[in-house]
Amino acid sequence: MTTAFTLRQKLLRRILELSAAMEPEPTYTPPVLRKLPGIKAVAFDFYGTMFMSGTGDTIIDDPKNEEAVAFEAAFETMFPDLAEQPEANEGVQVYKQVIHDHKAAMKAEGVDYPEVQITEVWRDVISRLRGSGTDGLPENPDQELLEELTIEFEMRNNPTWPMPDLRSTLEALEGKSLKLGILSNSQFYTPMIYEAHIETEPDQAYFDINLCIWSYEERLCKPSLDFHKRLKTAFDAHYGIKPEEVLFVGNDMLKDIYPAHHFGFKTALFAGDQRSLKWRKDDARVSDITPDLTITRLYQLVQCL
Structure with a gap:
């Protein structure tokens, strides 16, 4: 039996060996950008927002023929x-x-x-x-x-690869003294994908450990309102940050924008990759919701904060 450390290193290496560079597929969606005053924190979805995903989602949520x-x-x-x-x-x-x-x-x-x-x-x-x-x-x-x-x-x-501008965007947001979090459908390997590519665990660079909420740990996933409520609670309990002081960034109108909007977060729809962009126009829950921002590159966030 290998040690936990050795196994982790083996899995991280294997993630990289099975990964190949990807480019976003254009959506031809015009960005909607404006200054958002009073933002103290930014929370991200993982698949399809921070990382390109071959399926556009976790494979459990969006299986493909491959x-x-x-x-x-x-x-x-x-x-x-x-x-x-x-x-x-x-x-x-x-x-x-x-x-x-x-x-x-x-x-x-x-x-x-x-x-x-x-x-x-x-x-x-x-x-x-x-x-x-x-x-x-x-x-x-x-x-x-x-x-x-x-x-x-x-x-x-479900091959994955970091979105363009990911590291530089995180560095710039951290430089603005913003708290950074993650709320994502995930499995044990999801933080490891980040670590394999960024060379550090999410809560060791850029992201706050108290604000990283993973579905596999909570045994609950999007678009559950209870799942998003846990992020709202974490911001309040640890830092006294109110929902309207948080910008939530995600690629799915139902799984990301709808629950974030429900709890009063500011919202940014990431429309930078056709594989993952989901408007959900046939779902009544999102019919009256307009994101505060629509971005096509992650670094556009920096211009708005």
Whole structure:
């Protein structure tokens, strides 16, 4: 068994090995910029806002057809000595069903938008595949194996890359003495994606540890109002910052702008990548909401604060 430190370094290295440079796809959306006085803090979504995402979201929220290819490659990497690999399309269906079952169990307990623990999902996927004939898979996979398998699948299926201007924007906002936070649908590897590319953990540079709220830790995800309320509470409890003094930046009108607007945050819609921009025009919850800003490059935030 490798140490936790060695495993972390291994996973960070693997994230980079499975990553490739990406460029944003233009949205042709005109920016809407203006000065926002009185802002003391900025909070960001992760996928599709700070980092480009091949799917535009976490793979749990927005699965794509490439899943079978990623599944096959991940299992061949992790279990190269299997006499017979599980059929990839069947494996993907098991994976989706396990996620559905885990979420359904939490919804039955009253959670409106539950978040799964992805390593527990993979534990059950392996168990079900064993039960359907892939006997060579481990009966009791340890946490290390489950985390490695997650990385092998996720990084292939949902490639990520920092948005242009990310580091310079964070440096400039920090230079303005603004508190910085993150509220994002996520899994254990999401902060590690940041660390792999920025070479430090989010709460070790730029972001405040008290203001980094991850769905996998809360077991709750967007667009749950309760999830966003936890960010509002954190700003107030730790720094006495009021909602109207916070600018929330996200790429999704429903998952980001709607709940932030509900609690009185100022809002900035990030419209810098066609893969992730989601207007949700058919959803009544956003029909009467206009973001305070619409940005197409992250650094435009600096001009408005």
